Amino acid sequence: MKLKGSEIIIKCLEREGVDTIFGIPGGSVIPLFDKLYSSKIKIVLTRHEQGAAHMADGYARASGKTGVCVATSGPGATNLTTGIATAHMDSVPVVAITGQVGRHLVGNDAFQEADTTGISRPITKQNYLVTSAKDLPKIFAEAFYLAKSGRPGPVLIDIPVDVQNETAEVSFPKPEIRGYKPKTEGHPKQIKAAIEELKKAQRPLIYAGGGIILSGASRELTAFARKFKIPVTLTLMGIGGFPGSDKLFIGMPGMHGSLTANRAMQNCDLMIAIGSRFDDRVTGRVDAFAPKAKIVHIDIDPTSISKNVAADIPIVGDCKVVLRQILDYASKKNLKLNFSRWADDLKKFERQKPLKYKKDSVLRPQYVVERIYELTKGRAIIATEVGQNQMWAQQFYKYDSPRKFLSSGGLGTMGYGFPAAIGAKVACPKEIVIDIAGDGSIQMNIQELATAKVYGIKVIIAILNNRYLGMVRQWQELFYDRRYSAVYLGDRQSKNYWPDFKKLAEAYGLKGIAVSKKKDVDAAISEALNCRETCVIDFRVSEEENVSPMVPGGATLDHILELA
Amino acid sequence: MKYTIAALVENKPGVLARISGLFSARGFNISSLAVGETEVSDISRMTIVGIGDEKTLEQVVKQLNKLPDVIKVIDFKNEEYIERDLVLIKVQADKKTRGDIIEIASIFRANIVDVGSQSCILELTGNEYKISAFTKLLSQYGVKEMVRTGIIAMARGKKTTK
Numbered sequence: 139m140k141l142k143g144s145e146i147i148i149k150c151l152e153r154e155g156v157d158t159i160f161g162i163p164g165g166s167v168i169p170l171f172d173k174l175y176s177s178k179i180k181i182v183l184t185r186h187e188q189g190a191a192h193m194a195d196g197y198a199r200a201s202g203k204t205g206v207c208v209a210t211s212g213p214g215a216t217n218l219t220t221g222i223a224t225a226h227m228d229s230v231p232v233v234a235i236t237g238q239v240g241r242h243l244v245g246n247d248a249f250q251e252a253d254t255t256g257i258s259r260p261i262t263k264q265n266y267l268v269t270s271a272k273d274l275p276k277i278f279a280e281a282f283y284l285a286k287s288g289r290p291g292p293v294l295i296d297i298p299v300d301v302q303n304e305t306a307e308v309s310f311p312k313p314e315i316r317g318y319k320p321k322t323e324g325h326p327k328q329i330k331a332a333i334e335e336l337k338k339a340q341r342p343l344i345y346a347g348g349g350i351i352l353s354g355a356s357r358e359l360t361a362f363a364r365k366f367k368i369p370v371t372l373t374l375m376g377i378g379g380f381p382g383s384d385k386l387f388i389g390m391p392g393m394h395g396s397l398t399a400n401r402a403m404q405n406c407d408l409m410i411a412i413g414s415r416f417d418d419r420v421t422g423r424v425d426a427f428a429p430k431a432k433i434v435h436i437d438i439d440p441t442s443i444s445k446n447v448a449a450d451i452p453i454v455g456d457c458k459v460v461l462r463q464i465l466d467y468a469s470k471k472n473l474k475l476n477f478s479r480w481a482d483d484l485k486k487f488e489r490q491k492p493l494k495y496k497k498d499s500v501l502r503p504q505y506v507v508e509r510i511y512e513l514t515k516g517r518a519i520i521a522t523e524v525g526q527n528q529m530w531a532q533q534f535y536k537y538d539s540p541r542k543f544l545s546s547g548g549l550g551t552m553g554y555g556f557p558a559a560i561g562a563k564v565a566c567p568k569e570i571v572i573d574i575a576g577d578g579s580i581q582m583n584i585q586e587l588a589t590a591k592v593y594g595i596k597v598i599i600a601i602l603n604n605r606y607l608g609m610v611r612q613w614q615e616l617f618y619d620r621r622y623s624a625v626y627l628g629d630r631q632s633k634n635y636w637p638d639f640k641k642l643a644e645a646y647g648l649k650g651i652a653v654s655k656k657k658d659v660d661a662a663i664s665e666a667l668n669c670r671e672t673c674v675i676d677f678r679v680s681e682e683e684n685v686s687p688m689v690p691g692g693a694t695l696d697h698i699l700e701l702a
Numbered sequence: 703m704k705y706t707i708a709a710l711v712e713n714k715p716g717v718l719a720r721i722s723g724l725f726s727a728r729g730f731n732i733s734s735l736a737v738g739e740t741e742v743s744d745i746s747r748m749t750i751v752g753i754g755d756e757k758t759l760e761q762v763v764k765q766l767n768k769l770p771d772v773i774k775v776i777d778f779k780n781e782e783y784i785e786r787d788l789v790l791i792k793v794q795a796d797k798k799t800r801g802d803i804i805e806i807a808s809i810f811r812a813n814i815v816d817v818g819s820q821s822c823i824l825e826l827t828g829n830e831y832k833i834s835a836f837t838k839l840l841s842q843y844g845v846k847e848m849v850r851t852g853i854i855a856m857a858r859g860k861k862t863t864k
Contacts, residue, residue, distance in 0.1 A: 256719065259719060260727050263770075265716075315770050317769070317770050317771055317773040318770040440767070441765050441768050444757070444760065
């Protein structure tokens with residue numbers, strides 16, 4: 139088949155089942171956009187390339203499909219990088235396509251030239267500079283296979299503009315990468331060893347992470363925990379991987395984890411880590427982490443195992459497959475274990491030490507999140523920005539199913555939530571999608587209000603507006619003697635809120651609601667839910683609210699500050 | 703601890719950058735890195751000598767294996783293996799010292815590959831210890847320039863890296 143490079147790209151995208159791409163054209167991708175114009179693939183034209191990358195990411199996290207974003211060479215590509223790095227840290231399948239200057243100009247400091255493969259190398263699972271149109275089918279097949287398989291991640295394809303115009307005779311091969319064979323099945327000996335440890339344990343704990351969501355292992359995880367009554371703690375990336383309202387769930391561990399989860403981490407005698415990676419925000423001071431526990435670690439990525447915390451029983455494999463193996467083995471051996479006493483003890487502790495905040499007449503951010511939970515019956519997809527809003531969205535909303543909580547956990551990218559919410563809504567148009575935002579982070583990609591307006595993509599932006607870069611302010615309050623250096627976003631003279639988010643929404647032709655009284659919260663949320671278009675609610679909340687509890691950076695999980 | 707590993711990698715642009723980037727990004731030390739083609743034209747072989755403890759070595763091997771462009775990694779830790787490095791040394795040599803230098807070269811089975819009125823170039827192949835003994839001896843005459851290829855390694859016996 140003889141085709142132009144740009145036509146080959148469209149064919150490749152269609153073969154991969156891509157229905158939507160997010161991006162912005164520019165000089166080096168005009169041939170590609172010309173072919174997109176007449177294809178069935180929907181283009182969402184964003185207002186900034188970072189928005190496009192986060193939308194592709196949100197689309198992928200909400201649907202489990204691979205998200206695709208496109209940008210031109212040079213600044214288009216560099217603007218994508220924050221979004222690509224975000225997807226990389228959280229193992230999200232994204233394929234980024236960038237235009238590049240013509241092959242004869244590569245390396246000549248041409249107009250809008252950047253070394254895109256060089257820049258993106260450390261933040262992609264793999265990347266390609268295409269040097270001939272005939273290589274496109276192989277590269278696209280590899281890229282989509284790599285993005286989605288094993289430990290997923292972003293892959294970038296950099297395509298010089300003249301390659302897009304070059305004609306080549308092509309066929310479409312299956313991907314074949316000799317250096318890449320992810321292992322999905324756990325070693326039977328290790329499965330057996332893990333079960334033996336479980337038999338010996340008195341206080342086992344499941345500590346599961348994003349791997350549960352990525353491998354679609356929620357059902358298996360739930361079955362495993364419930365069968366033996368093992369308590370479950372989920373990392374930020376794992377939220378929704380086990381029902382948040384289940385009585386075995388004890389919250390998130392780590393820096394802003396629940397007191398119960400951290401107590402369980404420090405006191406368990408067997409930790410079964412599944413698709414989690416012992417991140418520093420989870421472990422606190424690592425040498426005093428889980429001192430009594432033997433550690434079983436299940437992960438598809440061998441580099442995650444024994445990187446931060448040494449595993450006693452490593453199991454390399456896909457979470458879902460390994461959990462099935464464990465369940466099969468347990469039923470074959472007719473294994474009967476019940477750890478409900480330990481689970482009940484933890485629940486008792488949780489009742490004594492719940493997550494809390496001051497319940498008075500003041501409009502507090504936690505209350506807003508709780509009301510959103512009640513009024514959406516816990517069924518919405520919640521995207522978050524980064525900082526205090528992210529922690530409250532995790533603490534005061536219960537997530538009963540996977541792919542409902544979208545948050546930049548690894549990179550911690552402010553400005554992620556709103557475009558990710560748009561991407562999620564495009565992938566799941568029937569779902570209610572809400573971005574729980576801070577007034578700092580929402581301004582980092584606020585320009586996408588235009589995208590939401592023009593395409594009629596309805597999301598709700600709930601800004602917990604405390605006029606601060608709140609999480610940094612909290613650290614300054616606690617550890618820097620209240621020296622609030624460069625965190626106040628308000629105006630000390632006029633006492634006004636800048637911007638006026640209600641007016642800003644209206645400038646984009648959208649609904650904006652400002653709320654400063656507790657009694658008006660429900661009405662505002664209901665109005666937003668009933669709104670046909672994207673709606674911005676500016677909740678002007680108490681300014682110096684802290685996220686509680688908190689394990690200070692570098693402290694052990696036993697050293698917990700209760701701030702509420 | 704010094705460790706030696708070899709990696710078979712795809713012979714294409716960007717692969718060396720990805721591997722060297724991996725080392726710098728993760729704070730792994732490299733003391734030498736040698737790359738060249740193998741008996742299969744589209745596969746290159748890298749020999750990396752680094753410094754780090756057991757845990758670092760384990761991470762290095764795992765991280766390399768994780769890269770799609772890396773086909774295979776061998777760690778020579780528990781292997782009988784041969785390692786070789788080639789050095790070219792330009793030594794100050796005049797009428798008075800040339801004889802001594804030639805004698806040292808012959809003891810080490812080094813080749814004299816160039817002779818000038820004030821200097822000569824010696825070529826020596828060997829493992830790290832032989833080369834360091836050789837260069838140490840020559841330093842008394844004045845080493846004007848030295849270049850090494852970096853260590854390459856291969857397991858003894860029937861075992862291959864494929």
